[in-house]
Amino acid sequence: MPKTMYKLDLSKPMEEQIHPGHNRWHPDIPAAFSVDPGTAFRMECQDWTDGQIKNNDTPNDIRDVNLARVHVLSGPVYVNGVEPGDLLVVDILDIGTFQEYEWGFNGIFAKENGGSFLTDHYPEAAKSIWDFEGIYTTSRHVPGVKFAGVIHPGLIGVAPSLELLQKWNERENELKMTDPDRVPALANTPNPEAAVLGTLKGAEFDRVAKEGARTVPPRENGGNCDIKNLSKGSRIYFPVFVKGAKLSVGDLHFSQGDGEITFCGGIEMAGWIDLKVDVIKGGMEKYKIKENPVFKPGPVDPLYSDFLVFEGISVDEKDGKQHYLDANIAYKRACLNAIEYLKTLGYTGEQAYMLLSTAPVEGRINGIVDIPNACCTVAIPTQIFDKDIMPK
Amino acid sequence: MPKTMYKLDLSKPMEEQIHPGHNRWHPDIPAAFSVDPGTAFRMECQDWTDGQIKNNDTPNDIRDVNLARVHVLSGPVYVNGVEPGDLLVVDILDIGTFQEYEWGFNGIFAKENGGSFLTDHYPEAAKSIWDFEGIYTTSRHVPGVKFAGVIHPGLIGVAPSLELLQKWNERENELKMTDPDRVPALANTPNPEAAVLGTLKGAEFDRVAKEGARTVPPRENGGNCDIKNLSKGSRIYFPVFVKGAKLSVGDLHFSQGDGEITFCGGIEMAGWIDLKVDVIKGGMEKYKIKENPVFKPGPVDPLYSDFLVFEGISVDEKDGKQHYLDANIAYKRACLNAIEYLKTLGYTGEQAYMLLSTAPVEGRINGIVDIPNACCTVAIPTQIFDKDIMPK
Amino acid sequence: MPKTMYKLDLSKPMEEQIHPGHNRWHPDIPAAFSVDPGTAFRMECQDWTDGQIKNNDTPNDIRDVNLARVHVLSGPVYVNGVEPGDLLVVDILDIGTFQEYEWGFNGIFAKENGGSFLTDHYPEAAKSIWDFEGIYTTSRHVPGVKFAGVIHPGLIGVAPSLELLQKWNERENELKMTDPDRVPALANTPNPEAAVLGTLKGAEFDRVAKEGARTVPPRENGGNCDIKNLSKGSRIYFPVFVKGAKLSVGDLHFSQGDGEITFCGGIEMAGWIDLKVDVIKGGMEKYKIKENPVFKPGPVDPLYSDFLVFEGISVDEKDGKQHYLDANIAYKRACLNAIEYLKTLGYTGEQAYMLLSTAPVEGRINGIVDIPNACCTVAIPTQIFDKDIMPK
Amino acid sequence: MPKTMYKLDLSKPMEEQIHPGHNRWHPDIPAAFSVDPGTAFRMECQDWTDGQIKNNDTPNDIRDVNLARVHVLSGPVYVNGVEPGDLLVVDILDIGTFQEYEWGFNGIFAKENGGSFLTDHYPEAAKSIWDFEGIYTTSRHVPGVKFAGVIHPGLIGVAPSLELLQKWNERENELKMTDPDRVPALANTPNPEAAVLGTLKGAEFDRVAKEGARTVPPRENGGNCDIKNLSKGSRIYFPVFVKGAKLSVGDLHFSQGDGEITFCGGIEMAGWIDLKVDVIKGGMEKYKIKENPVFKPGPVDPLYSDFLVFEGISVDEKDGKQHYLDANIAYKRACLNAIEYLKTLGYTGEQAYMLLSTAPVEGRINGIVDIPNACCTVAIPTQIFDKDIMPK
Ligand SMILES: [Zn+2]
Ligand SMILES: [Zn+2]
Ligand SMILES: [Zn+2]
Ligand SMILES: [Zn+2]
Ligand SMILES: [Zn+2]
Ligand SMILES: [Zn+2]
Ligand SMILES: [Zn+2]
Ligand SMILES: [Zn+2]
Structure with a gap:
C-alpha cells in the first residue's frame, strides 16, 4: 500500500x-x-x-x-x-x-x-x-x-x-x-x-x-x-x-x-x-x-446491465409551461417520473428520491436539439432490488 | 420475419x-x-x-x-x-x-x-x-x-x-x-x-x-x-x-x-x-x-468499455458569464472541449462535431446541485478510432 | 447489403x-x-x-x-x-x-x-x-x-x-x-x-x-x-x-x-x-x-451479467473413479450438476440438457493443474428465465 | 470492516x-x-x-x-x-x-x-x-x-x-x-x-x-x-x-x-x-x-471487452496423434498457439506462459461433440497491453 x-x-x-x-x-x-x-x-x-x-x-x-x-x-x-x-x-x-x-x-x-x-x-x-x-x-x-x-x-x-x-x-x-x-x-x-x-x-x-x-x-x-x-x-x-x-x-x-x-x-x-x-x-x-x-474511467464499475428508464421533457411540472430545450427541467421531470413509479412499489417519495441520489443510476441528455423539448432520461438498474420491479 | x-x-x-x-x-x-x-x-x-x-x-x-x-x-x-x-x-x-x-x-x-x-x-x-x-x-x-x-x-x-x-x-x-x-x-x-x-x-x-x-x-x-x-x-x-x-x-x-x-x-x-x-x-x-x-433497453448494445471523458461546467464560453446550474451550457462546454481535443488528432471542428453526434458517445448529467455550476460530461469510446487517442 | x-x-x-x-x-x-x-x-x-x-x-x-x-x-x-x-x-x-x-x-x-x-x-x-x-x-x-x-x-x-x-x-x-x-x-x-x-x-x-x-x-x-x-x-x-x-x-x-x-x-x-x-x-x-x-470477437454479444455457475471435477459420475486432470469429465459433471438443479425448477432432464446446449451459457476450464482434479464450470445467465432461479 | x-x-x-x-x-x-x-x-x-x-x-x-x-x-x-x-x-x-x-x-x-x-x-x-x-x-x-x-x-x-x-x-x-x-x-x-x-x-x-x-x-x-x-x-x-x-x-x-x-x-x-x-x-x-x-459471481470484474482469441483442437502437438474429443489437449494447443503469437511481440515463451496464467484470460470449451476434435479457446484481453497487438 x-x-x-x-x-x-x-x-x-x-x-x-x-x-x-x-x-x-x-x-x-x-x-x-x-x-x-x-x-x-x-x-x-x-x-x-x-x-x-x-x-x-x-x-x-x-x-x-x-x-x-x-x-x-x-x-x-x-x-x-x-x-x-x-x-x-x-x-x-x-x-x-x-x-x-x-x-x-x-x-x-x-x-x-x-x-x-x-x-x-x-x-x-x-x-x-x-x-x-x-x-x-x-x-x-x-x-x-x-x-x-x-x-x-x-x-x-x-x-x-x-x-x-x-x-x-x-x-x-x-x-x-x-x-x-x-x-x-x-x-x-x-x-x-x-x-x-x-x-x-x-x-x-x-x-x-x-x-x-x-x-x-x-x-x-x-x-x-x-x-x-x-x-x-x-x-x-x-x-x-x-x-x-x-x-x-x-x-x-x-x-x-x-x-x-x-x-x-x-x-x-x-x-x-x-x-x-x-x-x-x-x-x-x-x-x-x-x-x-x-x-x-476505470474498468471495475459494477456490471449492471438491466435498466428501467424514465424519460422527461422540458415542460414545467407545476405550471405546464413550455421551456426551450431545457435539460434541467427535462431531467427533473425524468426523476419525478421515476419517483412516482417507485412509489407504486411501496417507497415514500423521500426514499425514492434518496435512492436516485445514491444508487448507480444513469442520467442522460438524450435529445437536446428537438425544438422546443429537451429529452433526458434517468436509468435505474433493476438488479439492485430484491424483487421484480417491471410493469406486468 | x-x-x-x-x-x-x-x-x-x-x-x-x-x-x-x-x-x-x-x-x-x-x-x-x-x-x-x-x-x-x-x-x-x-x-x-x-x-x-x-x-x-x-x-x-x-x-x-x-x-x-x-x-x-x-x-x-x-x-x-x-x-x-x-x-x-x-x-x-x-x-x-x-x-x-x-x-x-x-x-x-x-x-x-x-x-x-x-x-x-x-x-x-x-x-x-x-x-x-x-x-x-x-x-x-x-x-x-x-x-x-x-x-x-x-x-x-x-x-x-x-x-x-x-x-x-x-x-x-x-x-x-x-x-x-x-x-x-x-x-x-x-x-x-x-x-x-x-x-x-x-x-x-x-x-x-x-x-x-x-x-x-x-x-x-x-x-x-x-x-x-x-x-x-x-x-x-x-x-x-x-x-x-x-x-x-x-x-x-x-x-x-x-x-x-x-x-x-x-x-x-x-x-x-x-x-x-x-x-x-x-x-x-x-x-x-x-x-x-x-x-x-435491449441487451445487445456494443460492448465499448474504454472511454475518454470531457467535462463541462455552466459558464458561458463566449462571455465567461456564470449561469445557475445550467445543464445545457455544461453539456455544450463538454462537447466543445471534446471537439478541441479531437482537433489535435487532425479532425476539423465540423468533423469532430459530426462524430459526437453519430458515434455512441454518452452524455451525462453528473452534478446538478453544486451551486452555481452544473457539471456534464461527454464520453467518447476510444475503441472506435484506428489509433491510440490518449494523451501521452 | x-x-x-x-x-x-x-x-x-x-x-x-x-x-x-x-x-x-x-x-x-x-x-x-x-x-x-x-x-x-x-x-x-x-x-x-x-x-x-x-x-x-x-x-x-x-x-x-x-x-x-x-x-x-x-x-x-x-x-x-x-x-x-x-x-x-x-x-x-x-x-x-x-x-x-x-x-x-x-x-x-x-x-x-x-x-x-x-x-x-x-x-x-x-x-x-x-x-x-x-x-x-x-x-x-x-x-x-x-x-x-x-x-x-x-x-x-x-x-x-x-x-x-x-x-x-x-x-x-x-x-x-x-x-x-x-x-x-x-x-x-x-x-x-x-x-x-x-x-x-x-x-x-x-x-x-x-x-x-x-x-x-x-x-x-x-x-x-x-x-x-x-x-x-x-x-x-x-x-x-x-x-x-x-x-x-x-x-x-x-x-x-x-x-x-x-x-x-x-x-x-x-x-x-x-x-x-x-x-x-x-x-x-x-x-x-x-x-x-x-x-x-465482435462487440454486440448480449450483455448478460448475472450468472449461476455450476462446478464439476474429474471424477466419473457413474463409478466414482478418479481421472487425472480430465477437463471433459469435469465439464460433464458441471453440466450434470446444472441439469439436476434445473430439474428442481420443473424442467425435465432433456429440457435442461437442451437449454444448456442452446442458451448463451459459458463453459470454462478453471483449473487444469491441481492434481488430480480438473475443475470446469458452466455458467447460466439468470436473466433468461421468467422467474428468479436463485436458491433461497 | x-x-x-x-x-x-x-x-x-x-x-x-x-x-x-x-x-x-x-x-x-x-x-x-x-x-x-x-x-x-x-x-x-x-x-x-x-x-x-x-x-x-x-x-x-x-x-x-x-x-x-x-x-x-x-x-x-x-x-x-x-x-x-x-x-x-x-x-x-x-x-x-x-x-x-x-x-x-x-x-x-x-x-x-x-x-x-x-x-x-x-x-x-x-x-x-x-x-x-x-x-x-x-x-x-x-x-x-x-x-x-x-x-x-x-x-x-x-x-x-x-x-x-x-x-x-x-x-x-x-x-x-x-x-x-x-x-x-x-x-x-x-x-x-x-x-x-x-x-x-x-x-x-x-x-x-x-x-x-x-x-x-x-x-x-x-x-x-x-x-x-x-x-x-x-x-x-x-x-x-x-x-x-x-x-x-x-x-x-x-x-x-x-x-x-x-x-x-x-x-x-x-x-x-x-x-x-x-x-x-x-x-x-x-x-x-x-x-x-x-x-x-460478483458484479465488479474488470470490463475488458476486446479479446484476441486462439483456438486449439485435440491433436497432440508433439506426435500429431488424433485424440478423441479431448478438451485438455485442445486447450493446451490453444495456449501454445497463443504463446507462439505472443512471442512475435517480443516475449519469451516463459513470459508468455506466465502471462496466460496471471492475466484475466478466458479459457473456454467451445465444441466438445464434433467427433473426433474438441475445440477450446483462450481469449486474451487486448486492452492490457501498452501497444496494439492485432495482426496487421
Ligand atoms: Zn430524432
Ligand atoms: Zn434523427
Ligand atoms: Zn460533491
Ligand atoms: Zn458528496
Ligand atoms: Zn489454487
Ligand atoms: Zn494459487
Ligand atoms: Zn457445428
Ligand atoms: Zn451446429
Missing part, C-alpha cells in the same frame, strides 16, 4: 488536525506535503461536512448543517517540477473506508438550508444511513435494495491561479447579485465563516479567507464534479494553474446517482484514497486541455 | 405512397392498419427528411432542406382493444436497412435553417455520409473511425388526444410568442405547409393540417425522443391517450451520440422496423406512467 | 442447387465464385442437416437423421491473389434468417445415431423447436426462457492442401482403428455416401468423395469450431493452405451454449451471412498463425 | 501462528473460531506456499519449493447451527492485501518438482513478481502489460465427512497406483510430511496427518477450484458434510487466467478476506446441490 502522506483523526474537525486541510480554493494555501512525479501515496479524508452528520435515525443534523463548513478537503499536495501549462496526470489507485466508519449518509437538505434538485417537491430535511459490507451497501432507511458501490471522490481538483480565482469570484458574484436575497443563494461567494485554510494563520488567514472561493461548485480546476464514474482505476488529466499544481481531494462517495440530486449527496463517507501523480509537460496547449479536466 | 404491414416505395415522397404516412401529430389521422395485441409486424420507414438528403459530397441539400416536411412517420397502427388509461407495450424486435440504401447521413444545419446545439460555433451547413457494413459504419467524410451502430428509432410515439394536442399547441405557442422573430424559432407551431396526413383529404385535411402538432419535439406521447439506447430488444411502455393508441414510428438511426447535437442528427437512414405490441389494461394509473413513456 | 453471391432454394437438397455446396473438405472441390480482397458478399446457407429436421413436435427426424449428409456448406469462395502462407482475414459483417424460416431446432441425438456429450445419461432422441422474434428466441418445448441470440456460423473454414488432408485422414483413421466397432465411432473417415461436392461429376466426384474429409470436426482450417462468440462483427485470421484459400461456411446457429453439448447442436437454422475478405500476405509465418485460426 | 477473527504473523510459518491453520482436509481438525449465521468476519491468509517464495529475481525458490507444505489454509470456521444436508451460503465481501506485502508471484514449476500444464514444453523453473498499485498490477519480469486484478480466493471449501474423506483417499490412491512412479505423480495421497493441522498435537496429530487429504485438488467440498470469477461480491452455496460446516480459505490470487496453467499459479499473494456466512436448512436435497458447490 502506498505510504499515508495525509493522516486524520476523524474525531476532530479539520482545523484541529495536525495538517489541517482546507475548505476554500486559493493558491496561497500551503501544501500539506510534496511528492515527485511517479509517486503513489495515501490520503485520508473526512466526510464533506467535516463530521457533522451522525449514524442515527433523525434528520435534524441534516436540517441544521452548517454549510459554510463544506466541503472540507485533504491536501493540497505539491507535485515537484510541475508548472502552469502542464497537465497533472492523477491515477486513482484505490479508495476505501475505515474500520470504525463502515457507513455513509445521504440526505435531502431543507429548502431553507441548502435545498436540492427537487426542493420544491421535497422541501423538508430527510436522512438515510447506508451500511457497507464489502463491495455492497444497504440502508435501514431504504429497504429492499442492495447494490455494489462505484466508489469515487466527489471532489478532486488543483489550485487556481490568483487570476483564475479572481475570475471565479467575479462571475459568481455577478450571478448572485441578480437576485441577492434568493434562498438558496444563486452562488456562494467568499465567506470567512467556518473557513479552514491549512496552516495559515493571522492576517494571511484573514486575507485568504476573504478571497478564497467556495469548494462547492466544480470549475476549471475540477473540484466538486461529483462524477460517479471517476472511480477506482481512473486516470485524470488536470490543467495546471500554479507551481506544484496543488492537488486536493475530498467528498468521498461510496456510490452516487448521476446528478447527485438530493445535494447531500451521494453516499457520503470518510475514508482513504490512494493516488499516483505524474506530469505531461506542456500538455495543456498540446492537447488543448485548458478549460476543464479530462479523464479515463 | 413478421409480416410487412406498412410498405414504402423509397423513390416517392410520403404523400404519394399507397398508405401515406404523416408528419403531424393529430388523433384524427386515420390508422394505416390495425393489429391485435400480441402481434408482431414490420413497418418500412423513409428517412426523417422524406428523402431530401442524397449520398454525395455537397452539403447543399442539408443547407436547403425543407424542415416543414420533417419528421415523416410510418403509421399510425391501430391496436385493437386498447383504450385511454392503458399502457401500450411495444417491443422493438429488430431494425434493418434496405439493400439499395446501405448508407445514412449526418449533417450540421445552417444557423438560418434549423441550427444546432453549437450553432453559434458552427453556423454553416455540413454533411457526412456513413456507409454500413453489417454492424459497422464508416464515413469517407470522417476518416479513421469505425463503430458498431446502436440502431434505433429516433421517433416512436402514440397519438395525442384532442385535449392533449390542444395543450401542446397552447404551451408551444406561448413560448414562441416570447420571441416570435427568433431564428431558429423557439417553437414550431402548426403549419399546413408540406403537411402529410395519411389518407386525409379535402376539408378534413385542411382542418387537421391547421391543428396538427409538429413531429419534431418529444412530448408526453414519446415522439422524437432520440434516445440512442432504445435499440433492438427494447420494450417501451406508452401511456395511451386515444382508442387504439395509434402508434407511429420513423427517424431511424443507425447510430447516434447522446444529445444528437448536430440536430441532423444521428446517422439518419431509411429502413424497416419489426415491432410487437401488447397492452396492460389500466396500467397508466396502476404504474403512474402518465407523463412520459418508460422503457427497458 | 452486400451482393448475394451464393443463393439457395431451401426447398431442395444441396446437390440440386444451382451451385451445389459441399459436405466434405477437399482442395479439388471447385469454387462456387471468386472475389477480390476487400469485397463484401452475402452467402445463403442451408441448416447443417440439409433440411432433414422439421418444425414439428416429434423427435423422429432427429432419431433417424442421415449423418452421412452433414455438415452441408456453402462455397467455397476463391479469393483472388491469396496464396498458401498468407492469412485470410474474414469479417463476419452480419447474419440473419429468412422470412419463411424464422425458427431453428435443437436435438439430442440417439446414442446409436450420433450420440452426444451426455449420451450415457440421455440416450434417447429429443427435439426442441425455437422460434425467433427479432433478437430473441423462445421455445414451446422449453418454456419459461427467452434470450437474445449470439448468432454465429458454427462452421467456417478454408480448404486443406492435399498434404494436410492426407494428414487428417491418416490420424483420424488411426484413432478409429483403435476401436473400429465403437458406437458412436471414434472418428468418421471418408465416406462417399451422401457426399455433395459442388459441381464435381463422374470420376472426379468419385475420387474426391473417397478422399474428402468429413466436415464434422474442427481442424487446422477452422471448420466446425462451434465457437459461440464468433458472432456479428468478428474478424477471423485463417491460415491459408491452397491458392485462393477456398472459404466455406455453414451450420448457422441462432445461439449456442459453450460445448454444444447435445451435438445437435446449437439452435440450428438456415440463413444468410455477410462476409468480407482480405489478406495479410505472408502472415502465417509473420504472426505464427499456422496451426489454427485466430479471431477477435 | 468486519472484525478480524483469524490473524496471522506473516513472518512466521503456519504452525507457529497463534491459531495455526491447516494444509490437509480432515473433519477432525479443530475449528479456529465459531460464528453465527449472518456474521461477517475477516480472515488473514498466508500465500499458498506458506511464504516460501520471495520478491527477488531468481526462480530458485520456485524450483526448490516444498510442495508437501501446500496449500496452507486459514480456518476452519465453525458456523453454529449448520448441519450435514444444509447449504452453507458464503458471501465474499471483500479481499485485499497487506501494506507490507503489495506484491505477488507467479512461477512455472520445474518438471521434476510440480510440473505444469505445458511442462513438456517448459520444464525449467521460472518466476515473475507482480507489483500491485490499487486495482492494477504490473511485473518487471513481464513488461508491457498492466491489468486490473479479478481478486479471488483460489481455494475455499468446507470439511469433508470421514466417509467422504475415505472416498477421496481411495479413489486417488487407485489412480496413483496405475503409475506409482510417475513424475509428477498422478495424485498426491496423504503424506504426514510438512502437515499443519491447526491445534492438533500428539497421537491425534499423527492420525489426522496420516488420513488427511491434500488440499491441492478441488473436490466435492469446493477446495482448490481456482475459479477466477469467484471474486469480490460473489455468493457461494456449499454442500455441508460435517456439523458446523468448517469453512477454510486460502490461496488468494490478485488475478488468474482460466486454467492457472503454470500451476504456480495465479498471482499468488498473502492478504485478507472478508466473508459472511449464512445457511439454507436442508438445501442440499431441495436444490440438489450435493456434488459440488454452486456460485453467483
